[in-house]
Amino acid sequence: MTIQEVSTASQKAGADDADRLAKDTGAPVPQKKQRGAPWPVHFWRSAIGKKWVMAVTGIMLLGFVLVHMIGNLKVFLSAKEVDQYGEWLRTILEPALPRTVFLWILRVGLIGAFFLHITSAYQLTRMNHAARPVKYKGGRNYVAADFASRTMRWTGIIIGLFLIYHLADLTWGTLNPHFVRGAPYENMVQSFNKWYIAAIYIVANIALGIHIFHGAWAMFQSLGLNNPSYNRARRYFATGFAALITIGNVSIPIAVLTGAVS
Numbered sequence: 666m667t668i669q670e671v672s673t674a675s676q677k678a679g680a681d682d683a684d685r686l687a688k689d690t691g692a693p694v695p696q697k698k699q700r701g702a703p704w705p706v707h708f709w710r711s712a713i714g715k716k717w718v719m720a721v722t723g724i725m726l727l728g729f730v731l732v733h734m735i736g737n738l739k740v741f742l743s744a745k746e747v748d749q750y751g752e753w754l755r756t757i758l759e760p761a762l763p764r765t766v767f768l769w770i771l772r773v774g775l776i777g778a779f780f781l782h783i784t785s786a787y788q789l790t791r792m793n794h795a796a797r798p799v800k801y802k803g804g805r806n807y808v809a810a811d812f813a814s815r816t817m818r819w820t821g822i823i824i825g826l827f828l829i830y831h832l833a834d835l836t837w838g839t840l841n842p843h844f845v846r847g848a849p850y851e852n853m854v855q856s857f858n859k860w861y862i863a864a865i866y867i868v869a870n871i872a873l874g875i876h877i878f879h880g881a882w883a884m885f886q887s888l889g890l891n892n893p894s895y896n897r898a899r900r901y902f903a904t905g906f907a908a909l910i911t912i913g914n915v916s917i918p919i920a921v922l923t924g925a926v927s
Contacts, residue, residue: 712792715785720887722782723880727906729775730877734913737853740926744850751849779828786821813879820876827869834862857921866918874911878903 708714736754739746757767813820830840835852838844843855857863881903885891891899920926 712789715789715792716887718781718785719789720884722778722785723884725778726775726782727877727881730873730910731906734910737917738913740850740853740917741920747850747853748848751847783821783825786817790818811879813875814883816875817879820872823869823872824876827865827872830865831869853917854921854927857918860922863918863922867915870911870914873914874907877910878907881906 702710709718736750737747739750754768755765833840834856835841835844835849838846838852841852841856844852857866882899885899917926
């Protein structure tokens with residue numbers, strides 16, 4: 666018998682002796698130590714991890730919303746400016762990358778951020794419900810929980826549905842009978858000339874502003890940056906950023922409806 670075989674047999678005999686001793690004395694049988702999940706998985710499963718994911722993906726999405734709005738505001742300059750901006754998005758990093766490749770990288774990143782943002786929000790809600798299965802008998806304190814925080818679920822749903830409609834209207838063109846690929850200015854004007862489509866965009870962007878207000882405020886707390894000494898600055902930032910995005914986005918359909926942009 667080799668040394669390795671002797672060692673294995675000794676370990677097995679020791680384990681058998683431990684099991685018999687545990688049965689004779691009534692002590693619990695020692696269990697093998699389970700291998701833990703990798704740190705990123707363990708972090709994601711925790712409530713703190715999900716809040717961090719919500720905050721980081723929220724920052725990514727806020728950055729996209731800001732840049733997207735700035736690009737769309739070129740509608741007030743000229744059709745040429747908007748169309749050149751749309752073409753530039755398709756040619757970023759050419760010739761290092763083929764046409765539209767970098768744009769698709771951005772899209773995939775945004776889709777991933779959007780998915781993780783929604784998933785973490787849903788799972789956090791489930792965790793909160795599981796932690797307190799019985800509702801508050803006296804009702805919630807709505808003085809502490811403002812309107813924006815109470816409506817985060819519904820504004821999130823409105824934004825998700827609007828995003829699908831927005832893509833079908835001005836990116837895919839399936840809901841825009843006058844859609845012309847590569848002509849974003851003309852596509853916007855053709856859509857917003859219809860009052861009911863302009864109304865959809867206005868309502869959706871007001872919901873987006875409400876969602877951004879609470880999200881921009883809460884993300885600092887999720888990242889641990891909630892010192893009372895700069896809570897006022899957090900409030901100013903959340904209010905200012907939400908107002909900027911809402912006013913900027915809503916101004917475009919209003920300008921088309923009123924004939925300021927045609």
